[in-house]
Amino acid sequence: MPSHGPGSPPRQVPSRSRPFECRSRERPSPLPRGGVRNVILRDVTEPAHDEAHGGSLGERLNWLRAGVLGANDGIVSTAGLVVGVAGATDDRSALLTAGLAGLLAGSLSMAAGEYVSVSTQRDSEKAALAAEKRELRERPEEELAELAELLRRRGLSGDVAQEAAVQLTERDALRAHARVELGIDPDRLTNPWHAAWASFLAFTVGALLPLVAIVLPPASARVPVTVASVLAALVLTGWSSARLGAAAPGRAVVRNVVGGALAMGITYAVGNLLGAAGV
């Protein structure tokens, strides 16, 4: 199971110290007098930039990148499969059957894996929130002190941290603890069905390319057409996933193309051997 379905976009793991650290670097000057409370409340309760709101640019890019990677998996695994079968037989219906079975098996297993992994993540986030809720009810003073201490570690002076902790607790204690202590936004837990569906679609879109490329051309052109179109597609997916992840695209493209070429080369060789042996 590939580790990157669209359901789990390379999420910026909300490290405990991140929101405040990066903001305090952006805003090194002393907080304005009258605005102390508002500035602190906003800074502490907002999650890190990339996860700010459902439509934030960073988050959409993460989803898009996960989609590109899912499509990439569909391209490579289906291309390997159909080229392998093409090494053994010229029979078009065998190619179509193998390609369709590979498409469905891959997209369904991606979707199921994504569903399971996002559900598990969601369960553990819910359990952490429930534990936090209980602690807030059972020992509110210790929790207040804990929150103040966490804020202090993020660079607030003792008095300001105490003031901020009191204000946050009055406003919404659970939300404050969820964000500052656990790094979770309680309103935005990922939906496992969305994740599963997105994985299914991404893989399917990718898998259709080699499937069509192997089935449509005449027998003699099948493998060259498929190899050429798959390698071109891998240049595109490698380039765009690197760009979406703000990395230099050159190496990503080379790795991606070499990986895909190896997959097709190996399965074609094996298919050829099996075909020649009459298996």
Ligand SMILES: [Zn+2]
């Ligand atoms: Zn707590």
